[in-house]
Amino acid sequence: MPRSTWAHQLRRTGVLGAVALTAVVATAGSAAAHADVEAKGARALDQNAELVFTAASESASAGISKLEVVLPEGINPEDITYESGPDGWELAATSRGYTVSGPKLAVGTDVEYVVTVRQLPDTKTLIFKTLQTYSDGQVDRWIEEEEESGGDGHGHGHPAPRLELKAAAPGAESVSPTPTEEPTSAAPSVGPAAGGTPDQESATPAADAGQDDDGMSVAVPIGIGAAVLVALAGGWWWFRSRKSADV
Numbered sequence: 001m002p003r004s005t006w007a008h009q010l011r012r013t014g015v016l017g018a019v020a021l022t023a024v025v026a027t028a029g030s031a032a033a034h035a036d037v038e039a040k041g042a043r044a045l046d047q048n049a050e051l052v053f054t055a056a057s058e059s060a061s062a063g064i065s066k067l068e069v070v071l072p073e074g075i076n077p078e079d080i081t082y083e084s085g086p087d088g089w090e091l092a093a094t095s096r097g098y099t100v101s102g103p104k105l106a107v108g109t110d111v112e113y114v115v116t117v118r119q120l121p122d123t124k125t126l127i128f129k130t131l132q133t134y135s136d137g138q139v140d141r142w143i144e145e146e147e148e149s150g151g152d153g154h155g156h157g158h159p160a161p162r163l164e165l166k167a168a169a170p171g172a173e174s175v176s177p178t179p180t181e182e183p184t185s186a187a188p189s190v191g192p193a194a195g196g197t198p199d200q201e202s203a204t205p206a207a208d209a210g211q212d213d214d215g216m217s218v219a220v221p222i223g224i225g226a227a228v229l230v231a232l233a234g235g236w237w238w239f240r241s242r243k244s245a246d247v
Contacts, residue, residue, distance in 0.1 A: 037162070068130065071096065077093035084114045091115070126162070
């Protein structure tokens with residue numbers, strides 16, 4: 001075979017090899033992209049269970065700035081305690097779970113953070129759907145459950161972080177929920193300390209002082225007595241007048 005033909009074949013082979021290598025690297029990167037949760041030896045009903053979450057960066061131009069997690073049934077936002085994570089990041093509870101956010105990370109930097117769960121529920125599988133936000137507003141939605149992920153078994157798709165639990169330890173029980181303060185049923189007092197005025201405090205005793213036991217005002221019997229005395233005086237005066245006239 002002429003030398004020029006050999007050179008052409010070598011160059012062609014090199015180009016094809018580079019293309020193949022690029023495809024392999026790209027495929028490996030896509031397969032590696034994921035969000036995950038781990039807890040060594042986790043059992044149902046474990047208390048103060050430490051969960052480690054990771055989320056891979058898929059953006060070539062922006063850094064991750066926030067993760068929002070939807071908690072599975074049996075775990076409430078108040079059951080979560082933030083242990084560690086990227087510098088400057090903090091946890092905030094939401095109506096359906098929590099967010100972990102802070103200064104954007106460097107482009108290509110993955111996220112890892114740790115939380116403690118007060119008690120894991122009595123179940124076999126926990127799914128933590130996660131929304132991953134980048135500094136440019138892009139959002140990766142790690143929300144697909146296994147049966148609906150549509151993945152090909154090679155890491156493609158956006159499956160939600162999934163934690164498999166072992167059976168509960170013998171004797172393990174659910175802890176009681178955090179007690180809440182019961183509202184008081186005592187009637188509020190009326191006065192300066194309860195928002196009332198001194199006039200309001202003295203108004204009731206003053207009104208009570210003008211009534212006897214059956215609710216009748218003391219002025220009524222006094223008026224009746226005065227009327228009787230006037231009538232007697234009038235009758236005495238009339239009797240004296242008639243007697244003087246007869247004489």
